[in-house]
Amino acid sequence: MEVPILKQGAVLIATFQAALSDADLNHLRMGLVQQVVKFRSRAVIVDVTAMDVMDSFASRTLREIAHMIRLRGAETVIVGIQPEVAFAMVQLGLTLEGVATALDLEEGLAYLTQKFKNTD
């Protein structure tokens, strides 16, 4: 399943659909980093609003994506984690430590705008 990646200025927005397979996640990980390189993006927002479960593989992949993208000098923000999913994640010890998070796309963009303003 292809994950749509949209470009909004210097930010790439990847919207996860529900039920991504491990193969999809692997594919996405490489794809996103390639896009960051191609467009010289400053940040990536990964929108997981549609995910109603998050397992350890998905969680680890998100962290890896963030780390890889940081190596390209760009920021990653995960947005749209649902309350029930957040609760389940922390119970399993999947805290996405070191990765920025925001409530939704709007908040994610606001966070990035603020960050760019501070660092520019």
Place this chain on the structure above:
Amino acid sequence: MSKREGGSKDPGSRHPGVELVRSEAPSELLRELVAHLRQNRTQLREEWVVRITETRLLTAMTKEEIFAEATSVYDSYVEALETEAFEALQAYARNLSERIIPRGVETHEVVGIVLLLRDVLARSLFAKYQTDFKKLNRILDAYEPAANRIANTVAVGFVQERERVIRQQQEAIRELSTPVLQVRERLLILPIIGVIDPQRARQLTEQLLRGIRTNRAKVVVIDITGVAAMDLTVANNLVQTVEASRLLGATVIVTGLSPEIAQTLVTIGVDLGKMNTVGDLQGGIEQAERLLGYKVEKLAEPR
């Protein structure tokens, strides 16, 4: 072989020791008894109300109310006997319970009045069929199982309704006792008071996470001044709440840790780096306002 006598004798005597079954179907008997109960409705209902008052049941209701309920229970009772439609009776029983439970009517009163009605009707059947003992037995064979089912249905319906009300009240109490309050744009306060057991802790977390999403909160102040003690499970739950809130983009400030709880958290080895703590609620709110970019300035003295 006994000689055949005139045809006017009871056919049963032709074969001594064998009870000949009459041709009346149970449904016919039921119809007959229902007709009797309907015909004598006013009198039997009155008798029942008298018995209710004598036995001092339904003391929470006035005479008029008892009479009104008695009328509808009587009619539903007779209808249930007639149609054997117990779903209707179940629904009626739950409906009745919904009305009278808030008035403080107890289970034993409801069961009591239904049994009294059963007795009043049974006595009236004894009176009517006292000359024909065999018929009385057959009538009772039809009446008793139906009457018992009715008593059972009403009692169970009443108890189920009470249980439903209790569950509802428990849920309401639980929700009220952990209010999530918005005190500024993007700022929520969760004051926790009393004992937190794992179930309440879990409910708290769920309520907070929902609140963060609904109010789009960026900072949450969890105040535990009112919490006397905390065990390992609850302490871990608090940490999880902080972590889960972060996943929704909100920062949590915990305030009001008592010396005892501070001791507990240190002893347990909770990673305090994960927790943003401030001494008291006032400090917590001030810190939250700073995080949100507010500056509070005093413009004049209080009047």
